[in-house]
Amino acid sequence: GENVEQHPSTLSVQEGDSAVIKCTYSDSASNYFPWYKQELGKRPQLIIDIRSNVGEKKDQRIAVTLNKTAKHFSLHITETQPEDSAVYFCAASTSGTYKYIFGTGTRLKVLA
C-alpha cells in the first residue's frame, strides 16, 4: 500500500544551525505534502505545505522542497532556536481523496 518514509527519526542540532528532515512517498498520485509540528503533549499543527505544481516554498526560517521525479520532499529549518524542538511529521495526500499517509516523525532537539 501507500507509504511515507521519514528520516531521521531523531535529530540534534546546535542552536543557530540548520536542520533537514527528509521524506519519501510511494504513491505517484500524491500531490499535496504538509508538514506538522507537534510539541510535547500538544496537538499537531501545520507549519508549511507544498503542492506538486511547485518545487519549493519558503516561510521565514522554514522551507520545503519537492522532487516529484524522485518522490522526495524535505523540510529545511534555518537558524534553529530552542523553541523549534518538537516532533515533526511529513504527510502525503492526493487532492480530493482526503486520505493522508503520515511519516513516522522526527524528534528534533535544538541544543542551546
Next chain:
Amino acid sequence: EAQVTQNPRYLITVTGKKLTVTCSQNMNHEYMSWYRQDPGLGLRQIYYSMNVEVTDKGDVPEGYKVSRKEKRNFPLILESPSPNQTSLYFCASSPGSRSGEQYFGPGTRLTVT
C-alpha cells in the same frame, strides 16, 4: 473561538465495553478525520469523512466505526475495545479541497485493559 473539541480527553476502560469518543468542530468544515498516534508509528488515519453521510476507510479502520450525521460532529465508536486499541486519538477537520490544512483536536488518551 474556532476549534475542534474531543471528549473525553482521558479514558480507561476494559476489554469489550463499547465506547464512543466525540469530536465536534465549529468552523463549518466539510472534511473530518480520525487518527491514532502510537510511538514509532506516527499518525495513522482510521476513518475520514468528506461531508455529511460520506465516510471512507483510512489505513487502520479495523475495530472502529464512525458516523457523520451532522456536519459539525464525527464520533468514533469502538464496539468491542481491545488492548491493542490503547493509543492517543486525534480528531481533525479541514475546510476542504482548496485548503489542505487540518486542524487537530486536543487528543484523547485511551487505555484498554
